[in-house]
Every structure is written in structure tokens, then in C-alpha cells.
Amino acid sequence: MYSVYLGDKDEKEILAWLIENIGPLGMTTxxxxxxxxxxxxxxxxxxxxxxxVSDVNGSSFDxxxxxxxxxxxDALLCKLxxxx
Numbered sequence: 001m002y003s004v005y006l007g008d009k010d011e012k013e014i015l016a017w018l019i020e021n022i023g024p025l026g027m028t029t030x031x032x033x034x035x036x037x038x039x040x041x042x043x044x045x046x047x048x049x050x051x052x053v054s055d056v057n058g059s060s061f062d063x064x065x066x067x068x069x070x071x072x073x074d075a076l077l078c079k080l081x082x083x084x
Contacts, residue, residue: 002075006065006082011050014065022046022074045070
């Protein structure tokens with residue numbers, strides 16, 4: 001697994017980019033008391049977790065995001081695209 005921490009980015013834009021460029025969405029989950037929401041690719045090539053941090057001041061978006069990839073090249077493309 002190759003992890004990319006995206007921090008203060010728009011999670012909807014990241015999700016749309018993942019679906020368009022890496023692999024189609026297969027599953028979305030959020031347990032009742034979990035602080036994060038999870039989105040996974042249909043083929044298992046990526047998994048994105050986003051957590052609400054709205055009590056933190058000074059961020060443009062109230063969500064932090066981490067994406068895990070099975071292929072290193074996909075993780076590198078994500079880093080280049082999102083500037084991390």
C-alpha cells in the first residue's frame with residue numbers, strides 16, 4: 001500500500017479525480033459512530049478516507065483526506081496532480 005496524505009483539499013474533487021483517472025468507485029461506507037467516510041475503487045486499486053475536522057480553525061475545507069493506492073505509479077500521479 002502506498003499512502004498519500006492530502007490534508008486541506010476538497011474531497012469531492014479528489015474523489016472525482018480518482019474515479020476518472022485511477023479506477024471506478026465500487027463502495028462507500030461510513031459506520032454510525034466513525035469520524036471518517038471511506039470510498040473504495042471497484043477493482044481495489046485505491047481507497048480514500050476522509051475525516052471531518054470542522055473544529056480546527058484556519059482550514060479552507062473542513063475535511064482531511066488520505067488515499068491508499070496498490071500501485072506506486074498511481075500514488076506518484078496523485079502527488080503530482082495535487083501538489084503534495
